[in-house]
Amino acid sequence: MNTQSPIIEERMVDALIIGGGPGGMSAAITAAQVWPGRKILLIRREDEPVVPCGIPYIFGTLKGVDHDLLSNAPFRALGGEILVDSVLSIDREARTARTASGVLVHWQRLVLATGTEPYLPPIPGVTRPGVFAIRKDYEHLEYLFEELIPGVQRLAVVGGGFIGVEFADEVHKGGVAVTVVEQLPHLLLRNFDQEVSVLVEKALRARGVDIHTGSGVTALEGEGENGPVQSVRLANGEQVEADGVLVAIGDRRNVVLAEALDLTMARGGGIWVDAFQRTREDPAIFAVGDCAFKQDVLLRRSAHSLLASTAAAEGRTAGMNLFGLRNERYNAGTIAIYASMIGDLAFGCAGMTAAAARAEGLSVVVGRIEVPDHHPPSMPGTRMMTSALIFSRSGLLLGGQIVGGATTAEVLNAIGIAIQARLSVHDLVSFQFGSHPRLTAPAHPIALCALDALHQLSTHG
Amino acid sequence: MNTQSPIIEERMVDALIIGGGPGGMSAAITAAQVWPGRKILLIRREDEPVVPCGIPYIFGTLKGVDHDLLSNAPFRALGGEILVDSVLSIDREARTARTASGVLVHWQRLVLATGTEPYLPPIPGVTRPGVFAIRKDYEHLEYLFEELIPGVQRLAVVGGGFIGVEFADEVHKGGVAVTVVEQLPHLLLRNFDQEVSVLVEKALRARGVDIHTGSGVTALEGEGENGPVQSVRLANGEQVEADGVLVAIGDRRNVVLAEALDLTMARGGGIWVDAFQRTREDPAIFAVGDCAFKQDVLLRRSAHSLLASTAAAEGRTAGMNLFGLRNERYNAGTIAIYASMIGDLAFGCAGMTAAAARAEGLSVVVGRIEVPDHHPPSMPGTRMMTSALIFSRSGLLLGGQIVGGATTAEVLNAIGIAIQARLSVHDLVSFQFGSHPRLTAPAHPIALCALDALHQLSTHG
Numbered sequence: 067m068n069t070q071s072p073i074i075e076e077r078m079v080d081a082l083i084i085g086g087g088p089g090g091m092s093a094a095i096t097a098a099q100v101w102p103g104r105k106i107l108l109i110r111r112e113d114e115p116v117v118p119c120g121i122p123y124i125f126g127t128l129k130g131v132d133h134d135l136l137s138n139a140p141f142r143a144l145g146g147e148i149l150v151d152s153v154l155s156i157d158r159e160a161r162t163a164r165t166a167s168g169v170l171v172h173w174q175r176l177v178l179a180t181g182t183e184p185y186l187p188p189i190p191g192v193t194r195p196g197v198f199a200i201r202k203d204y205e206h207l208e209y210l211f212e213e214l215i216p217g218v219q220r221l222a223v224v225g226g227g228f229i230g231v232e233f234a235d236e237v238h239k240g241g242v243a244v245t246v247v248e249q250l251p252h253l254l255l256r257n258f259d260q261e262v263s264v265l266v267e268k269a270l271r272a273r274g275v276d277i278h279t280g281s282g283v284t285a286l287e288g289e290g291e292n293g294p295v296q297s298v299r300l301a302n303g304e305q306v307e308a309d310g311v312l313v314a315i316g317d318r319r320n321v322v323l324a325e326a327l328d329l330t331m332a333r334g335g336g337i338w339v340d341a342f343q344r345t346r347e348d349p350a351i352f353a354v355g356d357c358a359f360k361q362d363v364l365l366r367r368s369a370h371s372l373l374a375s376t377a378a379a380e381g382r383t384a385g386m387n388l389f390g391l392r393n394e395r396y397n398a399g400t401i402a403i404y405a406s407m408i409g410d411l412a413f414g415c416a417g418m419t420a421a422a423a424r425a426e427g428l429s430v431v432v433g434r435i436e437v438p439d440h441h442p443p444s445m446p447g448t449r450m451m452t453s454a455l456i457f458s459r460s461g462l463l464l465g466g467q468i469v470g471g472a473t474t475a476e477v478l479n480a481i482g483i484a485i486q487a488r489l490s491v492h493d494l495v496s497f498q499f500g501s502h503p504r505l506t507a508p509a510h511p512i513a514l515c516a517l518d519a520l521h522q523l524s525t526h527g
Numbered sequence: 528m529n530t531q532s533p534i535i536e537e538r539m540v541d542a543l544i545i546g547g548g549p550g551g552m553s554a555a556i557t558a559a560q561v562w563p564g565r566k567i568l569l570i571r572r573e574d575e576p577v578v579p580c581g582i583p584y585i586f587g588t589l590k591g592v593d594h595d596l597l598s599n600a601p602f603r604a605l606g607g608e609i610l611v612d613s614v615l616s617i618d619r620e621a622r623t624a625r626t627a628s629g630v631l632v633h634w635q636r637l638v639l640a641t642g643t644e645p646y647l648p649p650i651p652g653v654t655r656p657g658v659f660a661i662r663k664d665y666e667h668l669e670y671l672f673e674e675l676i677p678g679v680q681r682l683a684v685v686g687g688g689f690i691g692v693e694f695a696d697e698v699h700k701g702g703v704a705v706t707v708v709e710q711l712p713h714l715l716l717r718n719f720d721q722e723v724s725v726l727v728e729k730a731l732r733a734r735g736v737d738i739h740t741g742s743g744v745t746a747l748e749g750e751g752e753n754g755p756v757q758s759v760r761l762a763n764g765e766q767v768e769a770d771g772v773l774v775a776i777g778d779r780r781n782v783v784l785a786e787a788l789d790l791t792m793a794r795g796g797g798i799w800v801d802a803f804q805r806t807r808e809d810p811a812i813f814a815v816g817d818c819a820f821k822q823d824v825l826l827r828r829s830a831h832s833l834l835a836s837t838a839a840a841e842g843r844t845a846g847m848n849l850f851g852l853r854n855e856r857y858n859a860g861t862i863a864i865y866a867s868m869i870g871d872l873a874f875g876c877a878g879m880t881a882a883a884a885r886a887e888g889l890s891v892v893v894g895r896i897e898v899p900d901h902h903p904p905s906m907p908g909t910r911m912m913t914s915a916l917i918f919s920r921s922g923l924l925l926g927g928q929i930v931g932g933a934t935t936a937e938v939l940n941a942i943g944i945a946i947q948a949r950l951s952v953h954d955l956v957s958f959q960f961g962s963h964p965r966l967t968a969p970a971h972p973i974a975l976c977a978l979d980a981l982h983q984l985s986t987h988g
Contacts, residue, residue, distance in 0.1 A: 092970070100982050117903045120964045127965075133905040378970055379959040382978060386956070403961030412966060442578045444594040475966035476937035479973075483941050486958045487948045495847070496857065497947045498840040500864030503581045504588075505873060505936035509553065509839055512940075517843060521561050 074168040079107040081388055082163055082173035084153050084323065086110030087118060087202065089355020089377030090179030091141065096385025097177075098144035104389065107171065108141065109149045109163075111203065118202050118374050122229065124211055126236030131207045158327055158348060175388050178324055178337060178345075178353040179381070182317035182372060189313075191286030196295040197311045200229065218242055218310030222298045224283050225314035226253035228406055231266065233312060234275050235408050244275050245306050247298060249282035256371075257404060257415045259432075259454070262467050269408045278306060286311055317372060319357050327351070332359030334368020341397050343384040352388065354380040363399030363486060364418065364464060365426065371402035403482040405468075405475035410449075412474035416482040417465030420456045429459040433491070433519030439471050441501070441508035447471075453511035455481070457519045461490040466515075473506070480512060491516045491523065535629040540568040542849055543624055543634035545614050545784065547571030548579060548663065550816020550838030551640030552602065557846025558638075559605035565850065568632065569602065570610045570624075572664065579663050579835050583690065585672055587697030592668045619788055619809060636849050639785055639798060639806075639814040640842070643778035643833060652747030657756040658772045661690065679703055679771030683759045685744050686775035687714035689867055692727065694773060695736050696869050705736050706767050708759060710743035717832075718865060718876045720893075720915070723928050730869045739767060747772055778833060780818050788812070793820030795829020802857035804845040813849070815841040824860030824947060825879065825925060826887065832863035864943040866929075866936035871910070873935035877943040878926030881917045890920045894952070894980030900932050902962070902969035908932075914972035916942070918980045922951040929972070941973060952977045952984065 080101075083094045086108055094108045116124075120134040128134055138148055151165040156176070163171045184199035186192050198214060201207075215221075221237055223230045226248030238244040246253065252263035253270075267277055281302040288296045298306040319336050330338040330346040336359035338346045343358065345351045353359075355377030360369040383397045405414025423430045433455045440448040451470030457463055466481035468474045484494060495517050499510030541562075544555045547569055555569045577585075581595040589595055599609055612626040617637070624632045645660035647653050659675060662668075676682075682698055684691045687709030699705040707714065713724035714731075728738055742763040749757045759767040780797050791799040791807040797820035799807045804819065806812045814820075816838030821830040844858045866875025884891045894916045901909040912931030918924055927942035929935045945955060956978050960971030 096978060099978065100985065102986075117964070117969065119962060120903050120906070123906065123964055127907065128903075128905055134903050136903075373961070375962040375971075376959050378962075379957065379974070382974065383957055386978075386981070397957060401959050403959060405961055405963045405966050407963070407965045414961065414963075414966075416961065442581050442589075442595050442597075444589055445581070445584065446588065472933040472966065473937045475961055475963050476934045476941060479960045479967070479971060480937060480941035480944050482960060483944050483950070483958060483973075484948070487945070487950055487954065489944070489948055493948065496840065496844055496859065497944060498837050498862050498864060499940045499943060500834070500866055500875065500877065500936055501580060501836040501839075502866045502868070502875075502936050503578070503584055504868045505866050505875075505933065506940070508578065510836075510940060512944075513840070513843065517557060517560065517847075520847070524561065525563075 071166070071168045073164070073170045076170045076172065077107065078172045080104035081106045081175040081177065082171050083108045083177040083179060085179030085181055085355070086115050086148070087179060087181050087355060087377065088374040089381045090177065091136065092378040092381025093177045093179060093354050093385040094146055095141050095144065096382045097388050098141060098146045100386050101389055106146045107149060108146060109151050109153055109165065111150065111152050113148070113150045114204065116202055116204060116207060121200060121202065121207065122232035122236045124207060125215060125233065126239035131204055131211055153323060156323060156327055158351070174350065176351045177384055178351065178357060179355045180320045180323060180357045182356040183320050185316050185318045186313055187315060189283055189286060191288065191295065192313065194286055194288050194292065194295040196309055197286055197313065199313045200233070214310065215242070220308045221310045221312065222247055222306050222308035223312045223314055224298065226279065227256060227314065228254065228404060230314040231270065231408070232406055233314060235270060235273065238273065238275050245308065246270070246275060246277045247283055247300065247306060248279045251280045253277065253279065257402065257419065258467055259419045259421055262413055262469055265469055266408060266413055269411045273409060278304065317356065321357055324353065324357065332368065334359060336360065342387045342391060343380055343397060352384040354384045360400035363401045369400040369402070371400070373402060373404060375403060376400055398486065401482060401485055403478055405478055410471065411469065412471055413469045414474050414478040415465065415467045416478045417485045418456060419465060419467070423456055423464050428464070430464065431457050431459065431519045431522045433457065433515035433517070433522070435511050435514040435518060437507040437509065437511055437514065439473055439507055440505070441503050445503050451507060451511060453515050455512065455515035455519060457491045459523065461492055461523065463489055463491065463494065468511070477511065484512070491519050495520050532629045534625070534631045537631045537633065538568065539633045541565035542567045542636040542638065543632050544569045544638040544640060546640030546642055546816070547576050547609070548640060548642050548816060548838065549835040550842045551638065552597065553839040553842025554638045554640060554815050554846040555607055556602050556605065557843045558849050559602060559607045561847050562850055567607045568610060569607060570612050570614055570626065572611065572613050574609070574611045575665065577663055577665060577668060582661060582663065582668065583693035583697045585668060586676060586694065587700035592665055592672055614784060617784060617788055619812070635811065637812045638845055639812065639818055640816045641781040641784060641818045643817040644781050646777050646779045647774055648776060650744055650747060652749065652756065653774065655747055655749050655753065655756040657770055658747055658774065660774045661694070675771065676703070681769045682771040682773065683708055683767050683769035684773045684775055685759065687740065688717060688775065689715065689865060691775040692731065692869070693867055694775060696731060696734065699734065699736050706769065707731070707736060707738045708744055708761065708767060709740045712741045714738065714740065718863065718880065719928055720880045720882055723874055723930055726930055727869060727874055730872045734870060739765065778817065782818055785814065785818065793829065795820060797821065802859070803848045803852060804841055804858060813845040815845045821861035824862045830861040830863070832861070834863060834865060836864060837861055859947065862943060862946055864939055866939055871932065872930065873932055874930045875935050875939040876926065876928045877939045878946045879917060880926060880928070884917055884925050889925070891925065892918050892920065892980045892983045894918065894976035894978070894983070896972050896975040896979060898968040898970065898972055898975065900934055900968055901966070902964050906964050912968060912972060914976050916973065916976035916980060918952045920984065922953055922984065924950055924952065924955065934967070938972065945973070952980050956981050
């Protein structure tokens with residue numbers, strides 16, 4: 067590990083953060099804010115990284131990578147420093163890191179925020195020209211936006227999760243024929259119960275996106291061994307024509323540096339971290355974001371959702387506790403809270419689906435309500451909001467799903483607070499919720515779903 | 528009390544609910560849902576009551592009372608019955624109520640939801656033609672909409688609370704010159720700290736509404752003793768010309784029936800109720816909504832905000848517990864959660880202001896953040912959201928205020944959940960919040976305000 071380029075500069079910092087995505091940036095900003103006077107250095111490969119959640123929108127709404135850049139201003143305003151470089155090796159005993167350009171950084175605290183790489187499964191034909199995955203770096207996205215996508219007439223998106231669905235809709239907006247291929251019986255089933263998936267499929271189809279569900283991909287076909295992709299072959303024998311194929315079936319954690327440090331990896335995946343995001347071997351080394359292990363807030367099992375918002379929360383925890391366990395604040399566990407939008411149909415989820423809870427062996431009740439999102443419904447801009455809350459038989463809130471308009475994601479964040487605070491159907495049915503004709507439903511869907519669930523629990527319990 | 532019109536009909540019901548506003552309707556719907564098979568009768572003066580929060584919008588956005596009616600369908604779908612009538616007297620021993628049209632109703636449970644009447648203070652000139660308050664009944668509103676307002680050139684709104692502000696903006700939209708007069712130094716000071724009030728004043732003024740603050744009204748002037756109003760005289764000597772004057776300075780609880788029943792009144796105002804909305808004298812008689820006493824969720828003192836949403840929550844509590852304390856669910860206390868909108872500027876509050884908390888003797892820290900409500904900010908429709916969370920020195924969340932766009936009210940509902948669940952700055956800074964480019968800020972204002980407050984507590988604590 068010492069056969070690298072010669073050291074041309076040495077730097078002393080209090081904290082070194084490796085990786086500038088939502089986890090690393092959040093750790094950096096929080097550390098700079100909570101521990102003023104400490105020298106915080108962030109090393110990442112790019113000066114202006116992209117906003118990860120915004121990537122699908124580069125290809126439609128935003129029309130270009132330059133409109134999806136993360137601002138460095140908040141971190142720099144707090145005195146933080148950014149070095150555009152990449153860390154090649156770390157010496158845990160010496161508390162140093164060496165970069166590709168020959169900088170030796172002496173650190174007191176180290177935060178690994180090395181993220182993920184997209185996963186390309188070993189499907190026959192996956193290396194054909196025209197087959198691609200989404201990486202979160204500027205040059206790759208610029209290439210997709212400027213060169214690859216403009217040359218595609220028919221795009222197949224393999225994987226009907228959130229990224230696949232958003233990408234399909236955005237690229238389709240630009241005039242490309244798009245087909246989504248999903249192995250499970252419906253899109254988005256990892257996050258939603260079937261009724262919501264069906265609504266999203268309907269909305270996508272209404273916009274002209276083609277959808278094939280219930281059959282996996284067996285090969286990406288084209289001429290010869292290495293000719294450009296021409297079609298996607300499904301397990302049921304069907305063939306989907308495509309001169310471009312996006313593989314959006316997930317990511318692999320980037321833990322190269324952590325493995326070189328001999329840090330313990332969690333059995334469920336990722337760098338093992340405690341509730342303060344500290345690694346097992348060294349309380350001076352933290353890991354946050356996609357590269358770190360996540361434990362489900364309710365089940366204590368490994369959580370497999372890798373969300374920017376979760377990474378940001380982990381970054382806050384690490385940043386706050388970097389130089390001592392300030393305010394005893396720890397990560398109580400991971401919860402997936404997600405929302406998206408197709409046209410003007412927003413949909414989102416928090417916590418567990420009813421199907422997932424049942425698969426865990428939990429007995430659940432689902433409280434449901436459909437209400438207008440303004441009131442009276444004659445108010446301009448009113449649309450219906452369909453809500454479901456999932457409770458255990460003992461009344462604990464496990465999850466929620468909403469289909470509605472502009473307020474959908476914030477109602478889900480309210481549900482997320484309620485899950486993380488371990489509130490019950492009894493709490494939620496009695497809580498007060500503000501209401502206003504131009505801004506909300508006449509009565510709040512959280513209270514009404516709780517009431518519906520309580521009624522079911524009372525009568526069938 | 529027995530010298531009324533003769534009884535022409537007798538009816539036996541399990542529960543009689545008197546009053547069909549948000550409290551009574553919510554109690555009725557909840558009772559019908561949670562206690563199927565029980566006969567629930569709602570008596571109110573009108574077949575199609577107005578949606579109270581929608582009243583200001585009748586005069587601008589909705590253009591008519593008929594567009595602001597509350598639907599009876601949900602209650603009727605659950606088997607509930609509505610009688611358009613008014614209750615003249617109640618016999619507690621006999622468990623009966625007599626109506627104006629001669630119906631004698633035998634009840635097992637009684638819910639008083641008799642609401643408020645607007646308060647007209649004894650200002651000289653308050654009885655002049657052209658001076659009015661807002662009552663929540665159809666005919667009165669129809670008269671205002673069809674006759675009074677169309678004849679007004681210059682409207683003065685006395686009282687710069689929510690009703691005054693909303694009414695001013697809506698009437699002004701219709702081409703009427705409007706001046707708001709408020710005794711306190713700024714509008715909305717009962718709900719907001721000054722910085723938010725100033726933003727709202729700026730927005731109202733930009734739309735052409737005139738505002739006079741810091742001086743109360745001493746007289747409503749006109750020709751002679753009883754001539755139509757021509758101007759509003761302020762304590763500082765100023766005169767505001769007006770041929771119409773809306774007095775919007777608050778309401779008085781309507782407790783006539785409760786007083787006739789000799790029910791205990793709370794010292795803080797309203798019918799005394801326990802945590803299940805039961806009256807002191809009789810566990811078979813409940814009171815909900817504006818007519819019932821409210822206790823602040825944090826202070827245990829009387830709460831003076833009379834909101835439809837609070838009434839609805841009380842109605843749920845009463846409805847659930849009407850025939851036995853089902854699920855032991857009680858009203859833990861009242862919290863004011865409110866939002867409104869002037870043009871496309873939404874603003875709202877939950878819980879205590881910093882000023883109110885300090886006036887109580889609490890030492891507070893205010894965490895603040897300003898973030899775009901979409902991300903990256905280049906996403907279409909992005910606008911800034913200014914947020915403040917108020918915490919006690921021990922870290923308990925006391926209140927929040929948001930100025931932003933379409934999601935403002937639901938972010939406040941999330942803050943409301945957090946206050947009612949008694950969450951702390953330590954909880955909120957570590958909680959996860961979902962994020963999506965088209966729907967939310969890049970990092971959630973609740974987490975960021977908590978982080979800012981925590982930093983202040985750490986450094987100055």
